[in-house]
Amino acid sequence: MPRPKSDDKRSAILAAATRIIVTKGLSAPTMGIAKEAGIANGSLFTYFETKADLFNQLYLELKAEMASTAMKDFPDQVELREQFFHVWRNWMNWAVSFPEKRRALAQLVVSDEITPATREAGHKIMAKIAELMERSRADGPLRNSPRSFVAALMNSVAEATMDYMVQDSKNAKKHSRVGFDALWRILA
Amino acid sequence: MPRPKSDDKRSAILAAATRIIVTKGLSAPTMGIAKEAGIANGSLFTYFETKADLFNQLYLELKAEMASTAMKDFPDQVELREQFFHVWRNWMNWAVSFPEKRRALAQLVVSDEITPATREAGHKIMAKIAELMERSRADGPLRNSPRSFVAALMNSVAEATMDYMVQDSKNAKKHSRVGFDALWRILA
Amino acid sequence: MPRPKSDDKRSAILAAATRIIVTKGLSAPTMGIAKEAGIANGSLFTYFETKADLFNQLYLELKAEMASTAMKDFPDQVELREQFFHVWRNWMNWAVSFPEKRRALAQLVVSDEITPATREAGHKIMAKIAELMERSRADGPLRNSPRSFVAALMNSVAEATMDYMVQDSKNAKKHSRVGFDALWRILA
Amino acid sequence: MPRPKSDDKRSAILAAATRIIVTKGLSAPTMGIAKEAGIANGSLFTYFETKADLFNQLYLELKAEMASTAMKDFPDQVELREQFFHVWRNWMNWAVSFPEKRRALAQLVVSDEITPATREAGHKIMAKIAELMERSRADGPLRNSPRSFVAALMNSVAEATMDYMVQDSKNAKKHSRVGFDALWRILA
DNA sequence: CATGAATGAGTGTTCATTCAT
DNA sequence: AATGAATGAACACTCATTCAT
Known part of the structure; x- marks a missing residue:
C-alpha cells in the first residue's frame, strides 16, 4: 500500500489546467499546469497519459x-x-x-x-x-x-x-x- | 508600411494559409504555408512581419x-x-x-x-x-x-x-x- | 553488503533483465525489467542499488x-x-x-x-x-x-x-x- | 542563392560526433555534439534529419x-x-x-x-x-x-x-x- | 527581393531514483 | 520488505525569425 493516487491531486491538475487555459490558451506548457497545481512536471503524467488526455478529461x-x-x-x-x-x-x-x-x-x-x-x-x-x-x-x-x-x-x-x-x-x-x-x- | 512588390505573392501566401489552416489548424508551421505558396520559408516574412501579422491580415x-x-x-x-x-x-x-x-x-x-x-x-x-x-x-x-x-x-x-x-x-x-x-x- | 531476503526475487530480476536486454537493449527502462520480473518498479532498487549495479551483477x-x-x-x-x-x-x-x-x-x-x-x-x-x-x-x-x-x-x-x-x-x-x-x- | 549547405559544417558535425561518441558513448546528447562542432543545436538537424541518421552516415x-x-x-x-x-x-x-x-x-x-x-x-x-x-x-x-x-x-x-x-x-x-x-x- | 541555412528558446514526455505508506 | 506515486533533470526535435549570399 504505497501512496495511493490522490483524487485531490487529480482535481488540482484539472483546476490548474482550467486556469492556465484561460490565460495562456491550449498551447500552455504542461509544466506551467503542473506548477500551478503544485506538483512536479513529471507527476502530471502519472494522472494523465498525455496532454491531449488531460484536455479530453x-x-x-x-x-x-x-x-x-x-x-x-x-x-x-x-x-x-x-x-x-x-x-x-x-x-x-x-x-x-x-x-x-x-x-x-x-x-x-x-x-x-x-x-x-x-x-x-x-x-x-x-x-x-x-x-x-x-x-x-x-x-x-x-x-x-x-x-x-x-x-x-x-x-x-x-x-x-x-x-x-x-x-x-x-x-x-x-x-x-x-x-x-x-x-x-x-x-x- | 510600403506594400511589397508582388501582390500576387501576397495573395498566394494568404490563399496557402487558408488551405493549411483548414488541414493543420493555427499551429501550422509557417514553413508549411510558405511551401504551399510556392515560396521559400524566409520570403514569407518579407510580406508579413510575423505569423500573427499574417493571421490578422x-x-x-x-x-x-x-x-x-x-x-x-x-x-x-x-x-x-x-x-x-x-x-x-x-x-x-x-x-x-x-x-x-x-x-x-x-x-x-x-x-x-x-x-x-x-x-x-x-x-x-x-x-x-x-x-x-x-x-x-x-x-x-x-x-x-x-x-x-x-x-x-x-x-x-x-x-x-x-x-x-x-x-x-x-x-x-x-x-x-x-x-x-x-x-x-x-x-x- | 547484506544480501536481501529473497534470492528468488533477485534471480527473477536478473532473468527478466536478460530477456529485456535482448529485446530492448541496454537502454531498457528499469520499470520494464521490474514488470517482467513481476515486481514493482521501486522494489528493483532493494536488490540492486542502481541500474548500473544490476548490469554489473x-x-x-x-x-x-x-x-x-x-x-x-x-x-x-x-x-x-x-x-x-x-x-x-x-x-x-x-x-x-x-x-x-x-x-x-x-x-x-x-x-x-x-x-x-x-x-x-x-x-x-x-x-x-x-x-x-x-x-x-x-x-x-x-x-x-x-x-x-x-x-x-x-x-x-x-x-x-x-x-x-x-x-x-x-x-x-x-x-x-x-x-x-x-x-x-x-x-x- | 542563400548560404549553401556547407560541407565543412557537415564534416565538423561528423568529426564532433566521433569525438563525443568516444567520450560519452552513443547516448551522447545531440546538443553536446552540436556544441563540439561549433554550431547551434538546431543546426545539426539541417544536416542530419535525426540523431539516428547522423549515426548511420x-x-x-x-x-x-x-x-x-x-x-x-x-x-x-x-x-x-x-x-x-x-x-x-x-x-x-x-x-x-x-x-x-x-x-x-x-x-x-x-x-x-x-x-x-x-x-x-x-x-x-x-x-x-x-x-x-x-x-x-x-x-x-x-x-x-x-x-x-x-x-x-x-x-x-x-x-x-x-x-x-x-x-x-x-x-x-x-x-x-x-x-x-x-x-x-x-x-x- | 529571394533564398534557405542558422539560430536557440521552447516543449511533451521519459526514466532512474527516492520515499511515504 | 514491498509498493507505486513523486520527483525533476534530461533530451530529441520543432519552429518563428534572422541574415548571409
Missing part, C-alpha cells in the same frame, strides 16, 4: 459539471416552458459563477485534440437538456430540422447570452431571460 | 471578402426583410462556395493571436450588415439589448446554418431559408 | 554460468587438445542453448556501465579457461604475445563461431569443430 | 575512410599473401593513427540505430578487402565455410590486433605482423 469533467448544475432541482410538475427555463437559468448561472470553467470549455470545444469519442460522450452528458430541447421544438417551426442544427442554434444562443451576462453582470438575470425568450422564439 | 481579408460578397447586388428598392434576406443568402452562398475560407475564418475568430484592433476593424467591415440588423430589430423584442449581443446571436445563427448547409448541401437553399426565418423570429 | 552472473558450464565434466586424463576441445564444446553448447543469455552478455560486454573492476572479476571467473589457453599456446606462434591479446583472439573466434552455430543450428556441431580448429591453428 | 563515412585507407597503394604485381598484408598493414595503421575514429566505429557497429540497409552498404564498401579474403581462403581449411563466418573471424582478429597495437604502440609494427600471421593461419 477536462472537457468531459466541465461538461458534466455544467450539465448536472443545469439539472439541479429539476421541477417535474410544471409545464414545459418553465421546466426549460429552470434548466436554462441554472446553466447561465453556472457560466456566470465559474467564468474560467466556461472559457476553458469554450476553448476545448474548438480544439482538435478533443477526440470524436470524447465529443460523443460529451453529447451524452447533455442528453437531458437535449431532450427538453426536442420536446420544445416538437410542434415549432424547426420540427423538421435535424437535431444537430437545432442543438447548434441553442448552443450559440446560450453562448451569446453568457457573454452578455458576464459583460454586464449587474443585469445578468434580465439578460438571461432575454436570451431564453430569443431561444424560445426560435424553437416553439 | 488573413482574418481581415476573409471578412472583407465575406462582407462584400454579402452586399453584392444589394436591392435598394425592396422592403427591409427582403433586403436582409438577400444579404443573408449571399452570405450563406459564400460560405458554401468557399468552405475552406469559412473554416479558416472560424478558426481565426477564436484565435488569441487576433488583436482587439483587428477585431474592431473586422466589425467595421461588417458595418453594412450590422446596420441592416439594427434596422430589423428596431421594433422587435431585442430593441433594448446591446448591439454586441444581437450581433453575437446573429453570427451564431449564421454559423449554425452554414454548418447545416454544408452538411446537407442538396437542400442548402431550404436550410438557408430555415436559418433566416429563425433569425428573423429572434429579431423582429 | 548480471554480467558477472552470466559469465560465471558460462564458465562453470564450460568446465563441466572436465576430463583430467586426456591430452591437452582434447581437454580444450571439451571445454570449447561445452562453451559453444551453452551459447546455443541459452541464446538470450549470450546475447545479453554480448551487449553488456560493450557497455560502458560495466566497471573495470567488474571486468577484472569477469576475467578471474574465466581463469580456468584462460589457463587451458595458456598451456595451448605455450609452444605455439603466440608464445610471446601478451595474454590479453591471445584472450581477445580466442574470444573473437568463439563469438564468431557462436553466431555461425546459431544461424545454422542444424550443423551446429560441425561448425563448433571448424571454429575450434581455427582457434587451434592460431594458438598451437 | 557517420558509420558509413568511417567505414569508407577505413576501406579506402586500407586499399591505398595497392600492389597489383605481388603475390596474394603480400597483397593481403599490404592491405592489413594500412588497415591497422589507420586504426592506430585515428584511434577515436576506430573506437567510435566500434560503438556504431554494435548500435541498434544502424539500419540493415546501412550495414549492407558498409559491407559493399569493404568489398575489395572481402575479395582478398575470399581468395586467401579459397584453398584453405575454411574453404567451405560461409563468407560471413570467415568475415567475422577476420574482423575479430583485426579488432584484437588493433587493441594490442594501441596498448603497446612502441611495438605496433611487430604486433601487426603477429596478428596477420594468426589470420593467415586461420585462412590459408
Whole structure:
C-alpha cells in the first residue's frame, strides 16, 4: 500500500489546467499546469497519459459539471416552458459563477485534440437538456430540422447570452431571460 | 508600411494559409504555408512581419471578402426583410462556395493571436450588415439589448446554418431559408 | 553488503533483465525489467542499488554460468587438445542453448556501465579457461604475445563461431569443430 | 542563392560526433555534439534529419575512410599473401593513427540505430578487402565455410590486433605482423 | 527581393531514483 | 520488505525569425 493516487491531486491538475487555459490558451506548457497545481512536471503524467488526455478529461469533467448544475432541482410538475427555463437559468448561472470553467470549455470545444469519442460522450452528458430541447421544438417551426442544427442554434444562443451576462453582470438575470425568450422564439 | 512588390505573392501566401489552416489548424508551421505558396520559408516574412501579422491580415481579408460578397447586388428598392434576406443568402452562398475560407475564418475568430484592433476593424467591415440588423430589430423584442449581443446571436445563427448547409448541401437553399426565418423570429 | 531476503526475487530480476536486454537493449527502462520480473518498479532498487549495479551483477552472473558450464565434466586424463576441445564444446553448447543469455552478455560486454573492476572479476571467473589457453599456446606462434591479446583472439573466434552455430543450428556441431580448429591453428 | 549547405559544417558535425561518441558513448546528447562542432543545436538537424541518421552516415563515412585507407597503394604485381598484408598493414595503421575514429566505429557497429540497409552498404564498401579474403581462403581449411563466418573471424582478429597495437604502440609494427600471421593461419 | 541555412528558446514526455505508506 | 506515486533533470526535435549570399 504505497501512496495511493490522490483524487485531490487529480482535481488540482484539472483546476490548474482550467486556469492556465484561460490565460495562456491550449498551447500552455504542461509544466506551467503542473506548477500551478503544485506538483512536479513529471507527476502530471502519472494522472494523465498525455496532454491531449488531460484536455479530453477536462472537457468531459466541465461538461458534466455544467450539465448536472443545469439539472439541479429539476421541477417535474410544471409545464414545459418553465421546466426549460429552470434548466436554462441554472446553466447561465453556472457560466456566470465559474467564468474560467466556461472559457476553458469554450476553448476545448474548438480544439482538435478533443477526440470524436470524447465529443460523443460529451453529447451524452447533455442528453437531458437535449431532450427538453426536442420536446420544445416538437410542434415549432424547426420540427423538421435535424437535431444537430437545432442543438447548434441553442448552443450559440446560450453562448451569446453568457457573454452578455458576464459583460454586464449587474443585469445578468434580465439578460438571461432575454436570451431564453430569443431561444424560445426560435424553437416553439 | 510600403506594400511589397508582388501582390500576387501576397495573395498566394494568404490563399496557402487558408488551405493549411483548414488541414493543420493555427499551429501550422509557417514553413508549411510558405511551401504551399510556392515560396521559400524566409520570403514569407518579407510580406508579413510575423505569423500573427499574417493571421490578422488573413482574418481581415476573409471578412472583407465575406462582407462584400454579402452586399453584392444589394436591392435598394425592396422592403427591409427582403433586403436582409438577400444579404443573408449571399452570405450563406459564400460560405458554401468557399468552405475552406469559412473554416479558416472560424478558426481565426477564436484565435488569441487576433488583436482587439483587428477585431474592431473586422466589425467595421461588417458595418453594412450590422446596420441592416439594427434596422430589423428596431421594433422587435431585442430593441433594448446591446448591439454586441444581437450581433453575437446573429453570427451564431449564421454559423449554425452554414454548418447545416454544408452538411446537407442538396437542400442548402431550404436550410438557408430555415436559418433566416429563425433569425428573423429572434429579431423582429 | 547484506544480501536481501529473497534470492528468488533477485534471480527473477536478473532473468527478466536478460530477456529485456535482448529485446530492448541496454537502454531498457528499469520499470520494464521490474514488470517482467513481476515486481514493482521501486522494489528493483532493494536488490540492486542502481541500474548500473544490476548490469554489473548480471554480467558477472552470466559469465560465471558460462564458465562453470564450460568446465563441466572436465576430463583430467586426456591430452591437452582434447581437454580444450571439451571445454570449447561445452562453451559453444551453452551459447546455443541459452541464446538470450549470450546475447545479453554480448551487449553488456560493450557497455560502458560495466566497471573495470567488474571486468577484472569477469576475467578471474574465466581463469580456468584462460589457463587451458595458456598451456595451448605455450609452444605455439603466440608464445610471446601478451595474454590479453591471445584472450581477445580466442574470444573473437568463439563469438564468431557462436553466431555461425546459431544461424545454422542444424550443423551446429560441425561448425563448433571448424571454429575450434581455427582457434587451434592460431594458438598451437 | 542563400548560404549553401556547407560541407565543412557537415564534416565538423561528423568529426564532433566521433569525438563525443568516444567520450560519452552513443547516448551522447545531440546538443553536446552540436556544441563540439561549433554550431547551434538546431543546426545539426539541417544536416542530419535525426540523431539516428547522423549515426548511420557517420558509420558509413568511417567505414569508407577505413576501406579506402586500407586499399591505398595497392600492389597489383605481388603475390596474394603480400597483397593481403599490404592491405592489413594500412588497415591497422589507420586504426592506430585515428584511434577515436576506430573506437567510435566500434560503438556504431554494435548500435541498434544502424539500419540493415546501412550495414549492407558498409559491407559493399569493404568489398575489395572481402575479395582478398575470399581468395586467401579459397584453398584453405575454411574453404567451405560461409563468407560471413570467415568475415567475422577476420574482423575479430583485426579488432584484437588493433587493441594490442594501441596498448603497446612502441611495438605496433611487430604486433601487426603477429596478428596477420594468426589470420593467415586461420585462412590459408 | 529571394533564398534557405542558422539560430536557440521552447516543449511533451521519459526514466532512474527516492520515499511515504 | 514491498509498493507505486513523486520527483525533476534530461533530451530529441520543432519552429518563428534572422541574415548571409
